[in-house]
Amino acid sequence: MKKELIYRNATLSFILINFWSLYCFFDYFTEPVSFFSGFGTYIIFFYTTLFCITTGVVLLLLRLLVFKKSKGSKLKNNIVYLFAGIFNLNLFVIWIIIFTLQLIQLKIDVLYYPLGNCIISGIILSDTFELNTKIKELKSTRDKTT
Numbered sequence: 001m002k003k004e005l006i007y008r009n010a011t012l013s014f015i016l017i018n019f020w021s022l023y024c025f026f027d028y029f030t031e032p033v034s035f036f037s038g039f040g041t042y043i044i045f046f047y048t049t050l051f052c053i054t055t056g057v058v059l060l061l062l063r064l065l066v067f068k069k070s071k072g073s074k075l076k077n078n079i080v081y082l083f084a085g086i087f088n089l090n091l092f093v094i095w096i097i098i099f100t101l102q103l104i105q106l107k108i109d110v111l112y113y114p115l116g117n118c119i120i121s122g123i124i125l126s127d128t129f130e131l132n133t134k135i136k137e138l139k140s141t142r143d144k145t146t
Contacts, residue, residue, distance in 0.1 A: 005077050006128060013083040017090050020048070042104070049091050049113050056084045056120035063127070076128055085124030092117040 028041040059081050067075040075081050095114035098104055 002077065006082065009077070009079040009082045010086065012079055013086045016083065017087055020087075045091075045094070046113075049095075049117065052084065052088050052091055053113065053116045053120060055080075056088050056116075056124060059084050060120065060123060081124060082128055085121050085128060088117040088121035089125065092121060 024041055024044055027044065031040055059075070063075050063081070092114050095117065099114075
């Protein structure tokens, strides 16, 4: 049941992210052609990045402080928690594409945002999909042998 709930929440998250991407895509094409064409889309993207980083940090703090091990599955199976992880990963990939294609000349200070997206998405997704279970199994077998 747990895996089915996680996959359902992941599917819903991908659908919501797709709607956001479509909105930004069509918003770009409806902007009037001017000297600063596309700047509004960049502002939407930048504020979305700030929103996702803030949401991810708040959810991670909730996970660590409020929903400890006894109640941890309540937040891990929550759609908002998984949505924050997937959306931060999506934004990180977009930042990598922007930097690789050199679409925008950005200062070095802006590199903190994709780094934050990467760290938050990595922690949330590894927590949700329990990617560290092999490490726990290795530690438990090592402790049993000693």
